[in-house]
Structure formats: C-alpha cells, structure tokens
Amino acid sequence: KSTEKCERNRRIKQCVSEKLDLRLILDENSFAIINDIAQTTNGSIDYIFLTTIVTLCHWTMGASLKGAQAYNTPLILFSILCGGSSSKKSAPIRIVKEACEAVEALDGIPVNKSSINASVNMESLCCELEKQPNLLQLWDELAVFLGIFGSTRIDRAAYDRGLMCEFYSPTGIVRRQLVTRHNVMIKPCLNIIAAGHPKRTIECLSGAGSKCQDQKDQNEDGLFNRFIIAVAYKYRPNRETIEPNNKIPKLSHLFYLTKKLHHNTEEYVYNDEAKKFIKDVIYTYDMLSSDKSNEDDFLASCYQKSIERVERVSLALHILKICSRRLFNMVEDIESFGILDDRFKTICTEQELSEADHVIDYDTCFRASLLTKFYLNQTKMLAGYDPLTDNILVNKKHTMDVPENEVKHIKKYIENHPSDRILLSSLPANLKRKITKDQYFVIFREMELEGKGKIEETNNVTGPKGVVFVKKKKTDHQPSTSSTTNQQQASVVSTTNEQATIALTTNQQQINQTSSINNQETNEP
DNA sequence: GGAGAAGCGACTGAGCATGC
C-alpha cells in the first residue's frame, strides 16, 4: 500500500514538474483575467484556467465548430481537477459557481431553473437535461461522480458510462431508456468539472475505480480519456493577500458577456491557415493512434481523443480571446469591474458577434495544439507512462528503493556478463539481493533507454514468454571483461559465450550440456 | 603475509504458475 502511494506521488510530482506557462498559451487579456483570480484567491492558476474554460464552454450555449473534419464539433469539455486534499481543488469550483450564480441572478433566473447542476445520480442528471439542455455539472468529489453509474443496478453502469460518452459528442436527440421511464434529451450540452483525489483519478484512467467486478477493462470505453486533467500540488500560500484589481474584469463579467454574445446558436470556422494546421495536427494524432491501436488501447484512445480535443480547445481559446478583448475595451465605459450590475448588463446587450469573430486564426490553433499536447502528457504521466517514449514506467518506485550504488553494480554486472542475452528471472536467483524481478526490470528499462541494449521476449514457441535483455553488440572486443576474473576464466568466457547464454535460461537439458562443458573445461588444467 | 570469515555469483532442484 505504501509503495502504491509512493508511485502515486511520483506521478503527481512528474505532472507538476512539467510546467504549463499560460503566458504562452493565452493572449494578454485572457491571461490578465485568469492571473488576477489566481493571485487574489491564492489558488493554482492551472485549476483556475481549466475551470474557467470549461465554464466558458457552458456559457457559449451550445456553440459548435465547423471543424477540419466532416462533422461539426460541439464545444463541450469534461475536466478533472486532480490533487491532494490540500491542493485547494474546491476553491476554483466555488469561484466559477459563484460567478455563474451572479450571471443567472443578473438575468433574473430563479434558483430552481439554474443551469448549474449538482446531480448525484444519472436519473436526476438526465431529467435535468430533459428540462434544459444546457448544463454545467460540478462535482466536488470525483467519487460521487463515479457513484452515479449504475447506482440502481450494477449491470447498468456500462450503459450509463456509454451515455456519458455520448454526452461528450451528442447528436441531436439522446435517449435513455429504463424499464419504467425514459428520458429524451434534445441537443444536450453538458460540461463537467469534477475534483478528484490523485488515487481516484489514477484509478479512473487505469479503470480500477469502479465498483464492477471486472475492474481491469473498466476504462475500455475511454470515458476518462475524454477528461482534461489539471494536476496541482500543495504549495506554500503567500502570506500577504493581493487585493483584486477592479480594472481587470472578473469571471462573472466574462461569463455574462459570453452568454450575451451567444444568444443564438453560433457556429465557428477556421481560416485557411488554421484549417491546414489543424488538419496536420489531426493527421499526426491519427497516425500515433493507429500505431498504438493493436498494442495499447489506452494510448490509442488518448491519441484519438486528442483529435477532438485540439479542435474544442482551439475554439474555447478563441472565444476566451474575443470575449476578454471586448471586456478590456469596456474599461473606459466601466470604471470598476467590482460587481456585476445593470450598467454592465446594458452594455453587454448592445454587443454582437461580428463576422470576423467567427473565424479562428492560426495563432490560436497553434496555442491550442500546445495545450492539447500538455494535457495529453499529463494524462500519460498519471497513467504511469513516460510521455516521450510511451513506455510504461512499471513500478518505477522500486528503483527509488534500490540504493544507487546497487543499481550501478547491477548495471555493471549485466554489462560485463559474458552472455549477451540475460534472462530477467535469472537475476534474482543469481544476484542474491533483496530486489524483486520488477525492480530488475526497471533497471533493464533504464539500460534500454541508455542505449545499452534491448528488452525482448524469449522466442519459445509454447508456454509463457520470458523477458530477456539483449545487449548491444560491442564493435571492439574488450579483453578485460572483468578485472576480477583470472585468465583461465577469461578464456572460457571468450569461447563459451553462447553456452553461457543458454545456461542463463533454465532449460534443464541445455543447462546439463553447458555445465558438463564447463566442468570439462574447468577440470582440464 | 597468511588463515579464516564474509561476500558474491553460478548453478541445481523442487514446487508452483501459466499459456497453448
């Protein structure tokens, strides 16, 4: 259990160490708004940013993108704020919730007709979506969200998950049929923000989080690969709090203006450059996905989902940009962005989206592709992959337990070993250290990355496969394979390379052969 | 410098797990 926790911490740290510089992703107006919130609330800017763009999607009231592909992409985002209990996940959720409530209050929407939903089961969520198709669902705890699947019957969990997948890319009418009743949801538009503990979040990606018995394949529908995950770590708060700058628009202003600009169902397009670029990005992800499709479902799905994601993210960034710019242009009319008032409401009602506002440029798409890649890597790292090589860092925690000089020694042992193929299972037997096979495997992996050789499977025809490390052949023969071996041994080494290899496998016959040969040779002098 | 202890690696065999 403690090693599990250790591995979880490693992944979180890895995610956090890969910094997202929002200055490179956002235009200056948008950054000013997001940064102001982060500084005044002392919260993680990554959380604030993610909750903001998801909520922004909600207030575009079902806007869509005539994308680079044949079909229209709805502007819907699912997101998870992932972090430990002290990483302040709830604060950003509260902040957007309050901003949304202010938006609805200004338009006189009664609380019971609010589009900010907090359903605790699939039943009520679908009923709400039936009543009003545009909902923002906030889950303060991911566990609650997971609990909504099949809360009445375990075999309905898969159905509900499937439905959730459909909400991500809804087509016209979505139906949910139960024995007693059925829901008909017309163009549902559900955006999700959930706060999740690292343990639960990682379980979702690996699929072990649900209550179904067959836990291994629970994420096979890729539901959680649709979620954008922002990871933050607990950090030291600033002692002095920064007062909000009233010259900088607040989230409530941003959302209200977005809502007013989208009173019609808007459709956005790319310009030619942007479209060409996005097509390239999509092609790259498609290639990566098909490369992985036969060997790794999870990665294949992650790449596939990145195709949809890069389009959605570019639209979200685009809308954030145009709305922020408009807000900053209002600074002269509005002396203070303190609270949402009727004066602001009047100004907003005059605003209309222009023709040019509907066109996404290359720059935004480029930034969106950076952001997509960043979130893709975060997901990979959370799932235990190395983002660059796509290798699974299997229980990397173990190497951390092994002292460095031990690792060095083992690497040297493998390198200097007369055999050029080393069977993994021979190591724990021969090197009597308190190191498991998994730990030796990680050392293999490291050596592979260092270019010392390659990890392969044994080439037996039947039965389970063993793991061998095939060393890279040295071009120049080094006579001093080991300073400790005497000359007699060295001669054995050079002549019986192959036999030594075989001896490392545990095939009895072959071992007998080898040992008899070895005995002969050693007995000779 | 030599004797003995300690450490290390090669190898065996048994029992068990796993895939065909």
Add this chain to the structure above:
DNA sequence: GCATGCTCAGTCGCTTCTCC
C-alpha cells in the same frame, strides 16, 4: 498434459576483506 517460466532454498567455488 506439456513446455516453459518464476521463485525459493540450498550448495559450491572463487574473491575480497579482516584480523592476527
């Protein structure tokens, strides 16, 4: 059922360390 891999306990021989 068979072939193979994995793990563990154990033996043997060699090297290195330590103490006198």
